[in-house]
Amino acid sequence: MRLATWNVNSVRTRVDRVLAFLERSGTDVLAVQETKCRDDQFPHLPFEAAGYHVAHHGLSQWNGVAVVSRLPVEDVEVGFPGMPTWGEPAAAEARALGATVSGVRVWSLYVPNGRTLEDPHYQYKLDWLAALRDAAHGWLAADPAAQVALVGDWNVAPRDEDVWDPAAFAGATHVSPPERAALAALGEAGFAEVTREHTPGAYTYWDYQRLRFPRNEGMRIDLVHASPALAARVTGAHVDRAERKGKGASDHVPVVVDLA
DNA sequence: ATGGTAGTGTTACTA
Numbered sequence: 609m610r611l612a613t614w615n616v617n618s619v620r621t622r623v624d625r626v627l628a629f630l631e632r633s634g635t636d637v638l639a640v641q642e643t644k645c646r647d648d649q650f651p652h653l654p655f656e657a658a659g660y661h662v663a664h665h666g667l668s669q670w671n672g673v674a675v676v677s678r679l680p681v682e683d684v685e686v687g688f689p690g691m692p693t694w695g696e697p698a699a700a701e702a703r704a705l706g707a708t709v710s711g712v713r714v715w716s717l718y719v720p721n722g723r724t725l726e727d728p729h730y731q732y733k734l735d736w737l738a739a740l741r742d743a744a745h746g747w748l749a750a751d752p753a754a755q756v757a758l759v760g761d762w763n764v765a766p767r768d769e770d771v772w773d774p775a776a777f778a779g780a781t782h783v784s785p786p787e788r789a790a791l792a793a794l795g796e797a798g799f800a801e802v803t804r805e806h807t808p809g810a811y812t813y814w815d816y817q818r819l820r821f822p823r824n825e826g827m828r829i830d831l832v833h834a835s836p837a838l839a840a841r842v843t844g845a846h847v848d849r850a851e852r853k854g855k856g857a858s859d860h861v862p863v864v865v866d867l868a
Numbered sequence: 869a870t871g872g873t874a875g876t877g878t879t880a881c882t883a
Binding site for chain 2: 618620
């Protein structure tokens with residue numbers, strides 16, 4: 609089975625690119641982030657016409673997550689237990705959707721950006737990651753053999769090598785020790801990031817501004833964390849860098865994992 | 869010189 613994750617930065621703008629990627633790559637299950645639409649605005653027809661099942665959760669023009677699958681999708685869950693809220697009045701955002709495909713529990717995750725270290729959004733980000741860790745720990749405690757994939761846009765670069773110039777990120781989000789610790793805590797909960805060893809030096813995101821892509825000034829922030837039973841099935845991974853090229857590209861590219 | 873892009877929906881906000 610081939611599993612992928614991709615922050616598409618608007619599914620309506622990029623539906624043709626997403627379908628072309630699915631066909632070209634032979635991806636069976638794609639976790640999508642930043643659909644940027646409500647459920648009633650999601651382009652269901654072209655996906656269904658191409659033979660894909662879609663589970664989507666979107667509340668507004670912000671965020672929005674989905675699982676797109678060739679195979680049947682079961683047990684769709686919106687948000688995870690304990691997921692923090694945001695805003696006034698406080699409300700859950702469309703940042704997490706769980707769905708089971710062929711016995712694999714796939715969570716499409718769009719971690720809050722954090723904005724700046726002083727912004728309340730930064731603490732929201734840390735709280736969100738801590739709550740996810742707790743929920744994921746609980747899933748594995750309930751079933752140590754569970755095949756769980758926590759995939760998506762984490763908005764954290766786990767290591768200095770995951771940004772083009774660590775010095776340029778001094779005092780910035782995405783690289784701060786608390787954010788990196790929050791991600792590392794997933795390891796303590798039993799999850800392992802499975803794409804790095806197969807994609808050394810790869811970036812998954814390049815800002816639209818300042819010629820970041822032509823200069824290869826990117827970041828690795830799209831990651832796949834697998835439970836032990838799922839990690840044991842991983843045979844390879846790649847980053848579809850070509851998807852960043854040309855007119856109408858997302859600022860993120862797909863990250864693809866092959867499972868035995 | 870401290871800019872520059874892209875999305876949504878409206879001229880602001882998010883990234």
